[in-house]
Amino acid sequence: MKRISVDIGGTFTDCFFAWNEHYIESKALTTHHNLALGFNAALENACSLAGLSRKDVLQEVDSVRYATTLGTNALIEAKGPRVGAIVTHGFEDTIHISRSKGYGAGLDPQKQGDMADAERPTPLVPRNLVRAVKERVDSVGDVLVAVQPDDVRKQVRELVDNGAEAIVVALTNATENGSHEQEILEVILDDYPAHELGSIPVLLSSQVSGRKGEYVRANSTIIDAFLHQTMFHALNQLSANLREAGYEKPMLVIHNSGGMAQSNSTDALQTIHSGPIAGVGGAQHLSESTGIGDVVSMDMGGTSFDIGLVPEGGVQHYDFQPTIGRWLVSVPMVHLNTLGAGGGSIASYDRIHKSVSVGPESAGSDPGPACYDRGGLSPTVTDADLLLGYLDPDNYANGFIKLNPKRSRFAIEEALCDELDLEPVDAAKVIKRTVDEQMAIGIEMELRSRGGTVEDYTMVAYGGNGPLHACGIAARAGISRILFPPFASVFSALGAGNLKPLHIHERSSYVVLYDPITRSLFDEYERLNGYIEELERRGREDLVRQGYASDEVKHRLEMDMRYGNQLVTTAVTFKINRIDSVGDVLSVIRKFSDIYGDRYGQGTQAPEAGVRVQTVRVASYIEGEVVRFDDLEYGGDRTVPESVEHREVHFVGEDEALETPIYDAGALHENYVVHGPAVITTENTTYLVERGWRVEPTPQGAVWLLNESASQGSPSSPIE
Structure with missing residues (x-):
């Protein structure tokens, strides 16, 4: 396997390079003005570490996989073309009414409750760029009013005259019969x-x-159109950059559905949050390979903190109607909760609450935290970590970035010390405690809202800042087991390298598997199997179009199910792809019941309310080579390694600085155990081991961090 996978974040561009059995991790600063430059720098560094030339590598690798935040940034910055919309006559205000709750989408619960100050987001489609055509399809797909081409031409010309640079067609009941949308497309292409x-x-x-x-479907298409131009030019630029270097294969783009595809088979909407979701995919593969049970993934980079859930068995959670920015959409997207808290998050004083707030604003990579010495003046989490003694100013990011502690001290002193009446080090402790608490609260809320018990989960922590803050987060969230996977600092890039070529197609369906009124089971097998066959056909065509053989395509059937009219909907994956008998129906109901009980507690199932299928979904994919994770076991004895130095380190909860042993990457050998307080500095990240925790490395390159008071045993070995 020869493979390059890259995850571009707000601060760093991470590269994971697989060259046969040789694996290399590399980082470079993200170049926002031209993402290809950061990509090239990270790849150059990886090739240098491998002793290979970039040209030779790009001519021989089997694939280049790319996850980007470009679409996310464009949406946040509202940079895009003027989008016009064509809707069914009588539905002209659907987009702007936004189900009457549009003011609250994308806001935290506290702001959602503040209706007096509620403000709707600026619409991506202004009201003067909405036009209606006279047509109508009913709820089962029958045509009631046919499309009138002259009417369509008139509405399109008005949109163009008003400056529309992209057009969205979102007609009522188009999911049941899309022929009218196709007719409108043909009329537009004629002109x-x-x-x-x-x-x-x-x-x-x-x-x-x-x-x-109509609303969420129209929103999804509008965002896709809004990002289309930005993503089209950016991906073409990246593709051209690869071709100039001798790479002739199609570039692969990571999707937020947990798969990937060629850039010409990628919608712009599918790239939103693709990097963090690649990390969740890596955590899923880790859970399946090693049997570590329920996993909550924690990706703390320079700009954001991303939380994902993978219950035992590796089944991911999907968002049924995820919020992207301030808009509800309806695309199959792996669930991810993103908080604006990373190493570059800016700390400021909240005069109303008289406390320190961290994020969501970030210093990014340019100018970056104050300690980068590139002109940044605002204190960040990284500045606090440096001032507290966690970071080595001469060995940060493998020595490529020299940190200036004086800048950190000055920034914290100027922004916070007078307001808090604290010394800079104590103010830095407040920043560290605040950001850890924010992330711990996010994890607890995520687990409880999804039916999980905190104590049952293992935290898989990665990203450049994951090992640095994992102890503080886990202690406050009540988690006692932390696993840093192999290549933790670039784990999202590694996850991107393991994803499959995959397309997901779905359709809403009203299928009652068990009707409590008539006490009858579903028996319209031909109707349901017809839905499944159509979705499989579409997925197969997507993959064959990209050069894969038809007989290589595999399909996975999923259904979104619920009891009666409950709001809670659960995604269930099945080993069968057809429903042909009463036995199959009972098997589906039983699988749903088991998953529901595991997630929300046995006895909470409510079959007496009926069992319904809301959505039928088919994932079509191609199997491929993956980076293997071995069992996380070690049966040998452990000793404490020799430290390379000692320095004063300040810990939250400790009044005075502690003379703390500092270890290098050699301490992460399976023969060793490191007890906190301690700091372990490696080329790409720093492990902060707080008092009451211990580090146990594994032969496979993973590292366990265990709470000694909560876990007397070891997942991998006895302790001397």
């Missing part, structure tokens, strides 16, 4: 051919989302 100057991108809602609900 504005794609091969001529002045052509306009046209996106159809029936091709973007298979779920019912």
